[in-house]
Amino acid sequence: MDSRPHNKLHIYFLPMIAQGHMLPMVDMARLFARRGIKATLILTPVNATLVSKTIDRDRELGLETTIRLINFPSAEVGLPEGIENQSSITSPEMSEKMYKAMELLQQPFENLIEEESPECLVADVLFPWASDVATKHGIPRLAFHGTGAYALSVHRELSQRKPYKNVVSDSEVFVVPGLPNKITMTRRQLPDHIRDGTESHLTKLIEKAMEAEVTSYGVVINSFHELEPAYSEHYSKTIGRKVWHVGPVSLCNRDNEDKTHRGSTISINEHECLTWLDSKEPNSVLYVCFGSLSYFSNVQLLEIAMGLENSGQEFIWVVRKEKKTKEEEDREEWLPEGFEKRLEGKGFIIRGWAPQVLILDHEAVGGFMTHCGWNSMLEGVTAGVPLVAWPLFAEQFYNEKLVTDVLRVGVGVGAQEWCRWPEESKVYVKREDIEKAVVQLMVGEEAEGIRRRARALGETAKKAVEKGGSSYNYLSGLLEELELNSN
Ligand code: UDP
Numbered sequence: 001m002d003s004r005p006h007n008k009l010h011i012y013f014l015p016m017i018a019q020g021h022m023l024p025m026v027d028m029a030r031l032f033a034r035r036g037i038k039a040t041l042i043l044t045p046v047n048a049t050l051v052s053k054t055i056d057r058d059r060e061l062g063l064e065t066t067i068r069l070i071n072f073p074s075a076e077v078g079l080p081e082g083i084e085n086q087s088s089i090t091s092p093e094m095s096e097k098m099y100k101a102m103e104l105l106q107q108p109f110e111n112l113i114e115e116e117s118p119e120c121l122v123a124d125v126l127f128p129w130a131s132d133v134a135t136k137h138g139i140p141r142l143a144f145h146g147t148g149a150y151a152l153s154v155h156r157e158l159s160q161r162k163p164y165k166n167v168v169s170d171s172e173v174f175v176v177p178g179l180p181n182k183i184t185m186t187r188r189q190l191p192d193h194i195r196d197g198t199e200s201h202l203t204k205l206i207e208k209a210m211e212a213e214v215t216s217y218g219v220v221i222n223s224f225h226e227l228e229p230a231y232s233e234h235y236s237k238t239i240g241r242k243v244w245h246v247g248p249v250s251l252c253n254r255d256n257e258d259k260t261h262r263g264s265t266i267s268i269n270e271h272e273c274l275t276w277l278d279s280k281e282p283n284s285v286l287y288v289c290f291g292s293l294s295y296f297s298n299v300q301l302l303e304i305a306m307g308l309e310n311s312g313q314e315f316i317w318v319v320r321k322e323k324k325t326k327e328e329e330d331r332e333e334w335l336p337e338g339f340e341k342r343l344e345g346k347g348f349i350i351r352g353w354a355p356q357v358l359i360l361d362h363e364a365v366g367g368f369m370t371h372c373g374w375n376s377m378l379e380g381v382t383a384g385v386p387l388v389a390w391p392l393f394a395e396q397f398y399n400e401k402l403v404t405d406v407l408r409v410g411v412g413v414g415a416q417e418w419c420r421w422p423e424e425s426k427v428y429v430k431r432e433d434i435e436k437a438v439v440q441l442m443v444g445e446e447a448e449g450i451r452r453r454a455r456a457l458g459e460t461a462k463k464a465v466e467k468g469g470s471s472y473n474y475l476s477g478l479l480e481e482l483e484l485n486s487n
Contacts, residue, residue: 016124018086019292027249044072046084070108119486128208140217180230189397218242224464259358267352283366289318290371301334307434372399384458
């Protein structure tokens with residue numbers, strides 16, 4: 001007999017406050033709720049406004065998904081009011097304050113746990129204290145990373161075996177040992193803190209997160225088993241914990257409404273965007289977007305513009321720059337003279353936030369130039385779209401190799417240097433390389449092979465979350481286990 005005061009298993013979801021972590025965890029909570037549990041998302045006020053409409057729609061459909069608020073400690077850490085998400089930060093100093101704020105969320109979070117007594121906690125690994133809270137309250141803590149088992153395996157091997165110490169220069173290629181595939185890297189492609197051993201709030205946080213991961217009940221991953229079977233096993237063995245692949249979680253956004261309003265207010269009219277795409281041939285448009293955190297200097301943006309124009313391909317390009325003043329409207333330094341007029345009907349620029357999942361799912365989209373953030377990569381794979389990999393920072397250089405060398409569903413643009421905050425006057429990838437990669441992906445025989453593999457993988461991704469699919473079964477198993485534990 002159920003010993004709980006209510007009938008449904010109640011799970012708390014605590015997402016890290018960055019779109020690349022929050023959006024998949026919101027989707028995950030919704031996915032869990034569809035399987036009959038009560039899901040409560042813990043969010044700060046500004047972050048809650050980004051997803052509350054989606055949650056309201058789910059509630060109207062009868063799902064038990066709720067948001068509980070905890071205040072963001074803006075004054076305590078010295079961040080301006082309203083800055084509660086990593087996508088709003090513009091400097092390393094602000095980033096450090098954001099991590100500090102995440103530490104301060106522990107007490108208000110614990111107060112909520114005491115009030116509601118959920119039976120399980122799914123928390124982002126970047127809240128290492130979540131394991132202590134779960135232990136104190138006698139409930140299992142599941143860890144969630146924004147990324148997949150492949151990148152986690154690469155990260156573990158790199159940090160334990162340190163193969164980058166055996167090379168003499170930053171450009172010398174080395175093999176990451178102990179992995180199921182031969183993955184090569186250079187020191188320039190590694191995060192600053194690994195390369196120079198510098199310490200920051202973030203590095204200490206990552207260390208603590210890795211410790212909390214091995215003491216957690218297990219890890220839930222936004223991925224599907226067939227995408228990375230050997231890495232799923234490798235990672236689980238390395239941390240000595242069970243892992244559950246329950247994705248791609250973005251597939252819980254089934255209708256256009258859900259796909260359009262995912263995560264932020266979009267900066268275009270979705271009908272205009274869809275009408276534009278409807279007028280194009282299947283597989284003819286390249287979608288270009290670099291996630292929610294990336295910054296490019298004006299000179300690099302100019303290079304992208306020229307590379308796209310010279311490729312001769314049609315494109316939608318998302319630029320994280322909004323026109324603020326009249327002057328900026330008249331003259332945008334990052335755009336070549338007359339660019340938009342010349343490419344009218346051929347190129348579509350979205351300044352700000354795009355409905356990414358909606359766009360990727362359109363049949364006119366035949367390629368995705370991505371920074372290889374895990375969500376973007378997975379969303380591209382799920383839509384069966386081939387990728388141009390342009391990694392920038394975080395674990396994106398690892399993910400690039402998964403795309404180009406392991407799955408072979410894309411080509412690299414030739415990015416060589418890990419960089420979170422780019423220099424204003426430096427061009428990291430030249431227009432010729434951008435043009436070459438785009439043409440290689442969109443046109444010719446090699447492109448056809450890549451497209452075939454991408455399409456097949458997209459089909460497998462969709463099957464994984466359907467009844468009887470691998471992710472569906474993983475989730476059934478996990479929920480049964482949690483149910484047993486909680487009685
Ligand atoms: N995204 C979006 N519209 C945009 C930019 C990003 O919908 O204009 C979404 C994208 O679909 C993905 C997430 O934001 O789900 C970004 O996560 P990712 O891991 O790709 O990159 P990050 O932003 O963490 O670098």
